[in-house]
Amino acid sequence: MDNIMDAIKGCNASLWTxxxxxxRRKKNINDLELLPAVVIMEMVKAQASGVAFSCDPQSGRRDMLVIKAIAIQVGVYLLRHLKSNCLLPVKSQ
Known part of the structure; x- marks a missing residue:
């Protein structure tokens, strides 16, 4: 349980890097409007990794859901190396 609490504290601390x-200053986001959350899940053995964005991270379009996926188990690699993943834009309704 201690490692979970330490991880939660680390997530919270990342708001203040x-x-x-x-x-936040560039986007005019007030610090008092932040609603952070930490999801705790059991790790599962996966054949692929993915991240879903509720808007297009490049264009900012809020009517597009973008899913980045890669067929290896390294999520950080997925976010940093665009050449080796699959982008799946989906128009939201």
Whole structure:
């Protein structure tokens, strides 16, 4: 349980990194409007990894859901290396 609490504290602390604060200032987001959440899940053995974005992270379009997927088990690689993953844009309704 201690490692879970430490991980939650780390997530909360990440809200206050210079990069996170600068992003909020650039986007005019008030610190008091933040609604952070931490999801705790059991890890499963996967054949692929993926991340879903509720809007297109490149264009900012909110009517598009974008799913990044890669057929290896490394989520950080997925987010940083666009050449080796599959982008699946989906028009939301």
């Amino acid at each position: 210079p990069r996170a604060v600068a992003y």
